[in-house]
Amino acid sequence: MADAYKKDSITLPGAVAMGTGVMIGAGIFALTGQIAELAGPLFPLSFVVGAIVTAFSAYSYIKMSNAYPSAGGIVMILEKAYGPRTVAAGASLLMALSMVINESLVARTFGTYTLRAFGGDADSILVPVLGVGLIVFAYLVNASGTRSVGLVSIVMAVLKVGGIALFGVSALWASGLSFEATGGDEGATGFVASVALSILAFKGFTTITNSGAEITKPHQNVGRAIVLSIAICVVVYLLVAFAVGSSLPLDRIVAAKDYALAEAAQPALGQTGFYLTVALALLATASGLIASVFAVSRMLAMLTDMKMIPHSHFGMPGTIKDHTLVYTVVIAGFLTVFFDLSRIASLGAFFYLVMDIIIHLGVFRYLREEIGARGWVLLTAIVLDAVILAAFAAMKWQSDPLIVVIGLVGMVLVFLFVRVFLARNPVREDAHDDH
Template identity: 85%
Template sequence: MKRIVYKEILDLAQAYKKNSISLPGAVAMGTGVMIGAGIFALTGQIAELAGPLFPLSFIVGAIVTTFSAYTYIKMSNAYPSAGGVGMILKKAYGPTTVAAGAALLMALSMVIAESLVARTFGTYTLRAFGGDPDSILVPVLGVGLIVFAYLVNVSGNRSVGLLSILMAALKVGGIALFGAAGLWASGTTLEVTGGDAGATGFVASVALSILAFKGFTTITNSGAEVTDPHRNVGRAIVLSIAFCVVVYLLVAFAVGSSLPLDRIVAAKDYALAEAAEPALGPTGFYLTVALALVATASGLIASIFAVSRMLAMLTEMKMIPHSHFGMPGTIKDHTLVYTVVIAGILTIFFDLSRIASLGAFFYLVMDIIIHWGVYRHLRHDIGARGWVLLTAITLDAVVLSAFAAIKWQFDPLIVVLAFFGMAAVFLFEGVFLARNPVSEGDHDRY
């Protein structure tokens, strides 16, 4: 049994090839993950919280993300690693419950994002055929896409890579073209008026805007494979965030120029398709739906690959347990199954709004834990400025508090589920690590 596990870990380690990702490739990877299904699903939800000035939410979200990215950049420059977020947490806190729990929160937030993508696929598919967005067919189509993404992933890394590159170019170019064409057709005057949720609502909306940028962590998780990683990981993160800001603003202004706020909110799960018809006509509507389907499918394929790989790495780092459950194959084959099963369950039982909310809670809490750990234990080692780290913590805390307050007012159940979900994660990790302590040698490897 030990020989089998050792071989699986060796095979996993050999899968990470140094200098296999160029700077342009890393930027494309980051933007490909960020620019995709999130913008299709989140634009309407952000408008619902932020009110008439919802495009500004993306700007504020980018500012918060930039402060947050500083920590990841400094750590990746100093310790480029395939361990990514897990490596940062382990170096900051050691092999502890805090490190393992926060790493698992990150992985779960990525799985939650997959269910968001899957339901978005179902919603836009039904919208194309005039179906009811609240139909039971939405989760059915979503689970179908998850199964398809699983089959693509088990076909091998080469299939994932080629398909991801082609679809990334198509969806990024298409979304940017949608924004530019929508603005050209509708003009630059925003139609969104009324329905202002106030300052708290606007700040709360930033939590969802941050979700649209959090894909930059994919670059962090590939640090060991990027060429000249001590310089290029940081550059790739900055460039991908900057590029996404431009595209998101184009889309937000295009939607705001085409529809009044009440229609954006009413169609919040398919706002881009709703905005395309008055601005670009029936042809524009169907092209936007097609673009959404491409973006969701490609995004899900890439995300499942990334999450299963991250879970496999956390297993190798002995931060989470692993069981074969009688399945053949390697650890990564098994984590691929776990990923799609959890994503499928969330797709069936949660709507888009609750999925996005749960992801925002998990990600922001994990982000705060990372910043605090680096501030307390590593900032001098990596040459990080303390005031930037503290600013990142403060901004995350303000956004998280406003988001929790709004959700407690309108949907207290999701706040309760998020709290108990996070408590269960840390309790689970505490029990696991108490029974399976990690040696210092394992701690120093990443």
């Protein structure tokens, strides 16, 4: 399996670009309006709180990645904490599924913004069609090799971060630095629930963790890349949140929640600004999807190589990594066709937060002394995740109970699936030492 990964093929800038590529692709264009719907006029603050919670969560990943950089970083953390058993395999699959869900979120956002450029309806059947087209494109880029992914990620990250920052500054300047998104109060529960989506907007940093074996000087650069990517996204998210809030009243942001940035660009920057913002959205979502597909396919390959999930070639040639790349884009395409943006985001938040809690518990109970982690930081991360998950589930139970049921059933099925598989195909404790 080691031969399938190219050591030192991703530089520190490439790793940062990969992380910011996934985060900005989903966080700004797909989630800003949904966060505003839950948090009300305080939605820019939701990004700040989300960054704080993410900083506590990132601590476990950074400490573990610095000690044990791996091509399947999250799988490695869970396996070292719990052994090659049901908890590790199930939580790893939850993370992989949350990443695939994120890909479908980004793909539908691409379709929505593309149609807005031509005056199309955001509910059109063309939205999933365009989204699936982008997923196929991401597959082709990934199939061409690791260095292609790194180069595309760097170029697109520079263009979109610069472009989105310019949009934010220009919109704020055009509005006279006023904040129009006032009125309405969703309450404390709504605000806390909105942080679940803000965290989803930052979770792309785990893409870096999953590529540890391919990053140059991984014991230092994995942690540095995570910190830098989160810091860049905090600045970009805040700038854009205030720009949207300065251009549109809250009710219009919520009404246009699937394409809030494009809606905000028109009154602030005119028709030219509108089209430039749509172009930025297409660039951001495309690069985000490419980076995410790259990471999740490798995570699934690691799980397969460690014999913690079943694998079938289905007659396809190539390596396990080639096969998991195909599985990733097929599942993402299915979700893109059958789920809308709001439900995709909710499902991703449920899976990610549960997986995150399991990771922190494992590191706290079994690994904190080995890696020199501070217990109080790990416990704080667990409490924050649990509170936000509870508030988000409560809000969704009131507005869309079906997605809560789907989330619960999905998690039960994942753990039941790996439980049955591992019971029939137990993994030897020493079978994973080379990872």
